[in-house]
Amino acid sequence: MTDPSLHRADLSRKTDALAQRLLERLTSEGETADVVASPPGAGKTRLLVKLCVALAGQGKAIGVVCQTTQQANDVAKRLVDETPQCPIVRFLGSSAPADDKIDGTLSVRKTSEFPVGKKVVIGTSAKWSLIGMCDVLDALLIDEAWQMTFSTFLPIMRFTGRFLIIGDPGQLPPVVTTPTERWATSDMPPHVAAPEVLLRDGQIQLHQLPATWRLPHDSAKAIAPFYDFAFESAAQPTERRFSRAGSGPLDDIERALNALNDRSTSLLLVPTPASGTLATGDRGVASAIVQTAVRALETGAVATSRDRAKPRNDILLPQDIGITTSRREMVRAIRDELPSELRTQIRVDTAERWQGSECQLMIIAHPLSSVRVPSEFDLATGRLCVMASRHRCALIVVTRDHVPETLAGHMPSATQPLGQSDTAGRGLFQHRSFWEAISA
Amino acid sequence: MSEDRSTRRRILAYLKGRPLPLVESMPLHISDPADRMVIAFLRMAGESLPWAIGWKIADGPARILSVPEPRNRDLVSSMVAEFGDALISHLGIDSIPTDEEPIPDERLPQVWIGGPTDLDMLHLIALRFARARRGNDNLLSRLNCCGRCCHELFECAGNPFRANCVVASQALRTVLVFPTEPIRTMHLGYLLAMIPDGTLHQRLSRGEIAESVALSTSLTPDVERGLEPLVTAWSKGGDAERESARLELDCILAKEVTRRLDSVGAALQALGNLKLPVSPSATSIRTQSIRALQMFKNYNARVVGGEPSRSPETDHDPLFAASHFLQLDADRQEAAGELLHNDSLALSDAVHNGKAICGDVVKRELITIPPRTLRVRLTVQTADFGPLRLREGDWTHCPIDTNSSLRWVIQSIDEIPNGGRLVVLQANKPLGVDQEPLQGSKRVVFHEASEPELRRRLAAMVWDLDDRLKSDALPSRAFLARLRGQDRGHTPLPSDVEDD
Numbered sequence: 001m002t003d004p005s006l007h008r009a010d011l012s013r014k015t016d017a018l019a020q021r022l023l024e025r026l027t028s029e030g031e032t033a034d035v036v037a038s039p040p041g042a043g044k045t046r047l048l049v050k051l052c053v054a055l056a057g058q059g060k061a062i063g064v065v066c067q068t069t070q071q072a073n074d075v076a077k078r079l080v081d082e083t084p085q086c087p088i089v090r091f092l093g094s095s096a097p098a099d100d101k102i103d104g105t106l107s108v109r110k111t112s113e114f115p116v117g118k119k120v121v122i123g124t125s126a127k128w129s130l131i132g133m134c135d136v137l138d139a140l141l142i143d144e145a146w147q148m149t150f151s152t153f154l155p156i157m158r159f160t161g162r163f164l165i166i167g168d169p170g171q172l173p174p175v176v177t178t179p180t181e182r183w184a185t186s187d188m189p190p191h192v193a194a195p196e197v198l199l200r201d202g203q204i205q206l207h208q209l210p211a212t213w214r215l216p217h218d219s220a221k222a223i224a225p226f227y228d229f230a231f232e233s234a235a236q237p238t239e240r241r242f243s244r245a246g247s248g249p250l251d252d253i254e255r256a257l258n259a260l261n262d263r264s265t266s267l268l269l270v271p272t273p274a275s276g277t278l279a280t281g282d283r284g285v286a287s288a289i290v291q292t293a294v295r296a297l298e299t300g301a302v303a304t305s306r307d308r309a310k311p312r313n314d315i316l317l318p319q320d321i322g323i324t325t326s327r328r329e330m331v332r333a334i335r336d337e338l339p340s341e342l343r344t345q346i347r348v349d350t351a352e353r354w355q356g357s358e359c360q361l362m363i364i365a366h367p368l369s370s371v372r373v374p375s376e377f378d379l380a381t382g383r384l385c386v387m388a389s390r391h392r393c394a395l396i397v398v399t400r401d402h403v404p405e406t407l408a409g410h411m412p413s414a415t416q417p418l419g420q421s422d423t424a425g426r427g428l429f430q431h432r433s434f435w436e437a438i439s440a
Numbered sequence: 441m442s443e444d445r446s447t448r449r450r451i452l453a454y455l456k457g458r459p460l461p462l463v464e465s466m467p468l469h470i471s472d473p474a475d476r477m478v479i480a481f482l483r484m485a486g487e488s489l490p491w492a493i494g495w496k497i498a499d500g501p502a503r504i505l506s507v508p509e510p511r512n513r514d515l516v517s518s519m520v521a522e523f524g525d526a527l528i529s530h531l532g533i534d535s536i537p538t539d540e541e542p543i544p545d546e547r548l549p550q551v552w553i554g555g556p557t558d559l560d561m562l563h564l565i566a567l568r569f570a571r572a573r574r575g576n577d578n579l580l581s582r583l584n585c586c587g588r589c590c591h592e593l594f595e596c597a598g599n600p601f602r603a604n605c606v607v608a609s610q611a612l613r614t615v616l617v618f619p620t621e622p623i624r625t626m627h628l629g630y631l632l633a634m635i636p637d638g639t640l641h642q643r644l645s646r647g648e649i650a651e652s653v654a655l656s657t658s659l660t661p662d663v664e665r666g667l668e669p670l671v672t673a674w675s676k677g678g679d680a681e682r683e684s685a686r687l688e689l690d691c692i693l694a695k696e697v698t699r700r701l702d703s704v705g706a707a708l709q710a711l712g713n714l715k716l717p718v719s720p721s722a723t724s725i726r727t728q729s730i731r732a733l734q735m736f737k738n739y740n741a742r743v744v745g746g747e748p749s750r751s752p753e754t755d756h757d758p759l760f761a762a763s764h765f766l767q768l769d770a771d772r773q774e775a776a777g778e779l780l781h782n783d784s785l786a787l788s789d790a791v792h793n794g795k796a797i798c799g800d801v802v803k804r805e806l807i808t809i810p811p812r813t814l815r816v817r818l819t820v821q822t823a824d825f826g827p828l829r830l831r832e833g834d835w836t837h838c839p840i841d842t843n844s845s846l847r848w849v850i851q852s853i854d855e856i857p858n859g860g861r862l863v864v865l866q867a868n869k870p871l872g873v874d875q876e877p878l879q880g881s882k883r884v885v886f887h888e889a890s891e892p893e894l895r896r897r898l899a900a901m902v903w904d905l906d907d908r909l910k911s912d913a914l915p916s917r918a919f920l921a922r923l924r925g926q927d928r929g930h931t932p933l934p935s936d937v938e939d940d
Contacts, residue, residue: 030918031915031916031917031918031919033919068833069832069833070832126894129898129901130894130897130898130901136915150758150762151761151762151765151766151898151902152898154758154759154762154902154905155898155901155902155905157905157914157915157916157919157920158901158905158908158914158915158916159915160915160916161915161916161917161918161919163916163919177769177772178765178768178769178772179598179768180765182754182755182764183754183755183761183765184754185753185754186754186755186756186758186761187756187758188758188761188762188923189761190758190761190762190764190765190766191765197758198923201922201923203922328794328827328829329827331827332827343855344855350827353831
C-alpha cells in the first residue's frame with residue numbers, strides 16, 4: 001500500500017497538471033474544444049472553479065454553463081469565495097425568485113446588464129441557449145455536460161470559440177421523451193449527450209480526471225466496469241471504515257452490516273417467493289431496506305474517514321443515510337415502510353434525483369431486483385452507476401436473490417440500428433461485472 | 441395514459457362489457473368529408489412497394505390502381521406517379537407557397553389510413569421515390585414530389601400535434617379503451633367489430649371473426665396463394681392469357697382495396713357516432729397542422745428550385761437534425777399539455793402519475809421583485825405522499841386559471857412529517873393586487889406545463905446558426921463548419937450509383 005498522503009499528493013499533482021494544460025488550451029489562439037471525462041466525485045466542479053479563477057485572474061470574460069439551477073448556485077457560491085476581485089454574475093431566468101440572490105454575486109436577467117471586461121457569468125444551459133446575443137466571451141466552461149443534449153449545446157456555440165466540456169460519462173444520459181428513431185443513425189444525433197457527439201469529431205481532445213475523492217478504495221473498483229477509462233480512489237484500503245458499537249440479532253441484515261467491517265460494499269439478498277414478485281413496489285425489498293437503515297442507526301454505526309487532514313469518526317445520523325432505487329413505485333413503497341419519525345430525515349429518492357449528491361451510507365435496491373426479463377431500460381447502467389457511487393463510506397445493495405440467475409441466463413436482443421453500439425449487450429456485461437465485484 | 445391507469449380502465453370496460461371513452465372530449469381534429477382522403481395500400485409478400493393503391497375523397501368514387509407484377513419497377517413507378525398526382529392535388533402542394541400565417545377557417549386537407557402497415561408503406565414510398573433518379577424528367581419530378589409528400593405524411597402521423605395524416609386504428613385507441621388484450625387492438629377490423637351493441641361475448645365473437653381477415657397491406661395468405669398463378673400467367677403467358685390474368689388480378693385486388701377503404705370509412709363513422717364535444721386542443725392541432733403544411737409547401741418549392749431534399753432515413757446535417765428534433769419535442773409537449781389542460785380524466789391520471797399536484801391553497805402572498813414588480817406566490821398543501829415527477833424550478837399550469845398563458849414555477853417542495861407536502865408556487869408574470877389569479881379557489885390542481893414556444897425558439901436559434909455561419913459572424917465558425925463537414929445529406933451520390 002502506498003503512503004496515503006503521498007498517494008493523494010501524487011493525484012493532486014496529476015490534477016494540477018491537467019488544469020495547467022487546459023488553461024493553456026483555453027488561452028491559446030484560435031478555436032479550441034476539450035472534453036474532460038470524470039469518474040464520480042473526482043472534483044469536476046473543483047477543476048471548473050480552479051480554471052475560472054485562473055482565467056479571471058488573466059482578465060478574461062468567462063461563461064459557465066450548468067445543467068440545473070442548484071448546480072449554478074453552487075458554482076456561484078464557490079466562485080465568490082475564491083475570486084473576490086472578479087465580478088461573479090449569476091445569470092438568472094426571468095421567473096427565478098429574487099430571494100435566490102447569492103451574496104457577493106450580481107444577479108442579472110439580461111445580457112445588456114453584464115459588466116464590461118473580466119467576469120464570470122454562471123447560468124443554466126436552458127438560459128444560455130435561449131438568449132438572443134451577447135458580447136463574445138473568451139471561453140465557455142460546461143459542467144455536467146453528459147446531461148446536456150447536443151441540440152442544447154449548438155445554440156451555445158454563438159458565444160465563443162473556446163469550450164471546455166466537463167462531465168461524467170458513466171451516469172445518466174439526458175432525459176429525452178421524444179421518439180428518436182429518426183436520428184438513431186445520424187452522424188450528429190441531436191438527442192445524445194453533447195460530449196459523446198462532439199468526440200466523434202476526431203480533433204477534439206479528451207482528458208480524464210485521475211481519481212475519485214468520494215468513493216472508498218474497493219467501491220471505485222466495483223464501479224470501474226461502467227467506465228471506458230481507468231481511474232483510482234484517492235482513499236487507500238483502510239482509510240474509510242464503517243463500524244458499529246453494538247449488534248442485533250444474527251440474521252441476514254446483521255450479516256450484511258457485518259460484512260462492511262472488511263469492505264465498503266455489501267449485499268443483502270431477499271428470497272424470491274415461488275409465487276413471483278411485483279417488478280415495481282416490491283414490499284419485501286422495501287421492508288429489508290428500511291430495516292437495514294433502522295438497524296444501522298440502532299446499533300450505533302460509525303463512519304470513519306482518515307483521508308482528510310484530521311481523521312474523523314462520525315456517529316451515523318439519519319441524514320447520513322441515503323436510500324435510492326431506479327423506480328418511483330419503489331420510492332413510494334420504501335417511504336411507506338419508513339417509521340414516521342425518519343421520513344423527513346432519511347432521503348429516499350430515485351437515482352435521477354440523487355445525481356450530484358453524496359452521503360456516508362447508501363442503501364440501494366438493485367435495478368434488476370424482481371425483474372425476470374430485463375428490458376433495455378433495466379439494462380441501462382447509468383442509474384446503477386449513480387446509485388452505486390453516492391457513498392463516502394459504505395454501500396449496501398438489497399435485492400431479490402434471483403438476480404445472479406437472471407444475469408447469467410439473459411441474452412439481450414440487439415435491437416440497435418446497424419452501425420450503432422449494442423447498449424443492451426454492453427449494459428448486461430457491465431451489470432455482470434458489477435455483480436461479481438459486490439458479491440465476491 | 442399510464443400503464444396501470446389504462447389497465448384499470450380496461451378492466452372497467454371488461455366489467456361493463458363494452459368499449460369505454462378514454463377522454464371527455466374529442467382531442468383529434470377530423471376535417472370535413474370533402475377534405476379527407478382515405479388511402480389503402482396492398483403489397484405482395486416479401487415486397488416493399490405497393491401492388492395496389494386505392495383512394496377516395498369525400499363520397500366520391502374510389503379510385504383503385506394496381507399492377508399485375510409488383511416486382512416490375514417501371515409498372516410500379518407509373519402507378520405511384522399517378523397516385524402521387526392525386527395526393528399532390530389533394531394536399532394543394534401545387535399551389536403557390538406562402539409565408540402568411542394560417543387563416544383560422546382555412547381548410548386542412550387530411551389523409552386517413554387504416555393502420556401501421558399503411559404508414560410503413562408511406563415511408564417505403566418516400567425511401568424509394570423521394571430521391572429517385574431513374575426515368576424521364578416528367579416522371580421523375582412527379583415521383584420525387586410524391587415521395588416527399590409521403591415522407592411528410594409519415595412524419596406527421598408520428599407527431600401528436602399534427603392532424604395532416606391520421607391512422608384510423610390509432611385514432612380509435614386514442615378515444616376508446618377496449619375490453620381486450622392491447623395486442624388485439626392493433627387490428628382495425630377487430631376494433632370496429634367491438635363497437636356495435638351487444639353483450640361482451642357477442643362483441644368478442646365478432647372481433648374474433650373480424651381479425652381473421654387481413655386489413656393490413658398484406659393479403660390473407662389464402663388469397664395471395666390464389667393470385668400466384670395469375671401473376672405467373674401475366675409474366676409468361678401469351679397476349680390473350682396476359683390480358684385475362686391482368687383483368688382478373690385487377691378485380692381481386694380492387695375488391696381487397698375496397699374492403700380496406702371501407703374499414704377506414706367505418707372508423708370515421710364510429711368516431712363521429714361517439715358525439716363527443718370537440719376539445720379546444722383539436723383546434724390548436726388543426727392550426728398547427730395548417731402551418732406545418734404551409735412550411736412543407738415552401739420546402740417543396742425550394743427543392744423544386746434546386747435545393748437538396750431531406751433524406752427519408754435521417755437528418756445528416758447536425759443543424760437540421762437538432763432543429764427538427766427540438767420542433768418535434770415542442771409539438772409533443774404542446775399536445776400533452778393541451779390534453780391535460782382540457783380533459784379531467786387525463787388530469788387525474790397526471791395527479792396519479794406524479795405529473796400534477798392536487799391540494800388546498802393554504803397561503804397566498806405578494807412577493808416584490810426589485811424594483812417594483814409584484815408576483816403572486818401560493819403555498820399549496822397536498823395530501824399525497826407518493827413520488828412526484830415535478831421538482832423545484834418546474835413550470836406548472838392551473839386548468840381553472842382564466843389567464844391561459846400564466847405559468848406557476850415551483851419554488852420549493854417540502855414533505856410534511858405526517859404525510860403530504862407543502863408546495864410553494866410563484867406566478868411567472870408580474871401581476872397587480874387587483875389581478876390576483878385563482879382568487880376564491882381553494883382546492884386546485886397544477887399540472888406539468890411545457891413551454892413549447894421556448895423549444896420552438898431554440899429550434900429557430902439552432903437553424904439561425906446556418907445564416908451566421910454563412911455570414912462569417914460566428915466565433916466558433918471553424919468548429920461548427922467542421923462538425924457540419926460530416927454532412928452526407930448534401931453530398932450528391934456518385935453518378936455510377938443507382939439509388940432507386
